[in-house]
Amino acid sequence: MNLNWFKKGVVYQIYPRSFKDSNADGIGDLKGITSKLDYIKSLNVDIIWISPIFKSPNKDNGYDVSDYCAIMPEFGTMSDFDELLNEAHQRDLKIVLDLVPNHTSDKHSWFKKAKQSKNSPYRDFYIWKKPSPDGGPPNNWKSFFGGSAWTFDDSTEEYYLHLFTKYQPDLNWENPKVREGIYEVMRFWLDKGIDGFRMDVVSLLSKDLSFENIDPNIGFRKIIEKHYANGPKIHQYLHEMHEKVMKHYDAFSMGEGVGITQDNAHLYVGEDRKELDMIYHFDILENNIINGKYEDISEFELINIKNIFRGWQKVMTKGGWIANALGNHDFARLVSRFGNDKKYHKESAKMLITLMATQNGTLNIYQGDEIGMTNIQLDNIEEVNDIQSRNFYYENLESQKFSEEEALEMINNEGRDNARTPMQWNKEDYAGFSEIQPWLQVNPNFEKINVEQQIADSESVLNYYRSILALKKEHNVFTYGKFEEFEKNNKNIYTYSKTLGYQKIVVFLNFSEFENVIDYEFGNEKNYDLLINNYKFVTKTLENICLKPYQSIIFNVN
CATH class of the missing domain: 3.20.20.80 (Glycosidases)
Structure with a gap:
């Protein structure tokens, strides 16, 4: 590598x-x-x-x-x-x-020229198709943001492909x-x-x-x-x-x-x-x-x-x-x-x-x-900016698959505005x-x-x-180490070691709200140092470690 x-x-x-x-x-x-x-x-x-x-x-x-x-x-x-x-x-x-x-964008000069005529030299910069026999879109492809992936252009009477919004026509990379x-x-x-x-x-x-x-x-x-x-x-x-x-x-x-x-x-x-x-x-x-x-x-x-x-x-x-x-x-x-x-x-x-x-x-x-910025609670759809979330909400109003309250709750849980607040x-x-x-x-x-x-x-x-990014800079084992996992079926704890050359680190992560005891045995690896811990203390013996809720610990093992 x-x-x-x-x-x-x-x-x-x-x-x-x-x-x-x-x-x-x-x-x-x-x-x-x-x-x-x-x-x-x-x-x-x-x-x-x-x-x-x-x-x-x-x-x-x-x-x-x-x-x-x-x-x-x-x-x-x-x-x-x-x-x-x-x-x-x-x-x-x-x-x-x-x-x-x-x-x-549909405002890009390429697309503006492509719309002028079917004979435009820029026509083939995008993907155009004739309507289906019933006059509708060429196929049933859906946009990532909801609705059809095709929009009809009145001036040339063909559909153009947009896998995202209708304002984002897909380029034709065949050209x-x-x-x-x-x-x-x-x-x-x-x-x-x-x-x-x-x-x-x-x-x-x-x-x-x-x-x-x-x-x-x-x-x-x-x-x-x-x-x-x-x-x-x-x-x-x-x-x-x-x-x-x-x-x-x-x-x-x-x-x-x-x-x-x-x-x-x-x-x-x-x-x-x-x-x-x-x-x-x-x-x-x-x-x-x-x-x-x-x-x-x-x-x-x-x-x-x-x-x-x-x-x-x-x-x-x-x-x-x-x-x-x-x-x-x-x-x-x-x-x-x-x-x-x-x-x-x-x-x-x-x-x-x-x-x-x-x-x-x-x-x-x-x-x-x-x-540690968190999600924001939006109280109504007027407060939502993201086009994907708004499309989801209004399509749901038509289908009535969920109530308005349920749709807004989904947006609050997973919507993109959560990451975009200032x-x-x-x-x-x-x-x-x-x-x-x-x-x-x-x-x-x-x-x-x-x-x-x-x-x-x-x-x-x-x-x-x-601190942890400074450690990552200092120790190549964080990025390139050979990965070995323990307790693969543990639903609360993620434990693994990484080894590079003569260096080995052991990582303990508690994904739960409860204390958990780890059965990792250091064995002959008597010499180990604490590299980082997200609590002020570590409870450990040579045979096991008791992790507090959401605790993470990294040991450097010699």
Whole structure:
């Protein structure tokens, strides 16, 4: 395995709209990020991934791009970006941008020209189909955000494909001019000096071109895997992207792996494949979401988490590499989903980062998780901003599958607004994010959960993040160690060791609200040191360890 810099590096994801407002317009911006670079550096992270900053009408908060080589005006100017990049590099922080290669905005010049005529030279930049015999959509494909994946264009009397909103028409990667257009965009930013791309839904670039009707009963996840992702030319396209662009720069590609499974992941990231450097898979993030839908939620089960991590360990033995994350801009807050955000808020937040920091793969953490930000309670649909959540709610009103109260509860539990509330910097007005009412309401708990308060508290979630990420930098075994698991069927405790050369660490994680005794025997390993513990004390003997609720401990064994 090549031990590239980006494998051991820790990624800190910023959602710029919600990070820091520098000009008092209620919207986070590039200068706001620049102003917080010293804070970001203090976390002991190495790479900053910034969600889309390109010019956009913001129908999907920047994932609908109208100009890939221009900055969204509310985020600032190209000069502001250049300053951010320079200041980050001076602090030895890498910058990764969020590329959106699968679709554009319907306001992009390519799509505007494509709509003008069926004979337009840009027509084939997108995927157009004639209506079905009854005048309806060409097939029964559904959008990720609900409703049909096809929208009728009155001017040319054909449907265009959009796997997301109707404002985000899918590009036709079969057209070499489309591919070269995206490659030119990539070169533009790489020539500026950025350090890589997170590639949005990159697995969807090649689709099932039969466009046959699909069986909706197989579940949306299987629909993605079989029809939307992993198309017949996906590896041709990604290899071409590597050969024409990425291999010429000291930069890395992290592909969002929607629809990629443990069985086919090595085809995307095997080092001999020369496609992607790593994939950002969803098995952990969606471990309790059955079909990628709010209504298909199961109870959290630690056994399931163990199985997922075990499977991805095997993927990496084939020479590939993955990114690991428990939270991002598309999911509810991790401490609310997988921990206990009330009685054991601090303990469970610390335990969860211990889990992630000790798994092989590149660790991704999301802004605000380092202080244990939680889900927000929204009282009515008017308070909901996210288009996916709103579409779900209004479609449910038509189907009456759930009551309005039940639908809103699902949004509060799993909706994307939970992760997008403004960053909580201090207990001043609007959490120190802005001087005016922000674009999205601040979580009311900002007076108790904020950066300023936690910096001063040696036992805070923030200072624990700093400590464990410092250990991850110091000890390669955290990232590359050989993984051995114990008590695989224990429903409350996750115990494993990692070994690299002469170093071995043992990790104990309690995922329950109860004390649990671990039967791990150190045996002849008499010499062991405590590396980190999320409680102030450790109860142990050589034969067993009693873990407090949500306790996590790492020992260094000699």
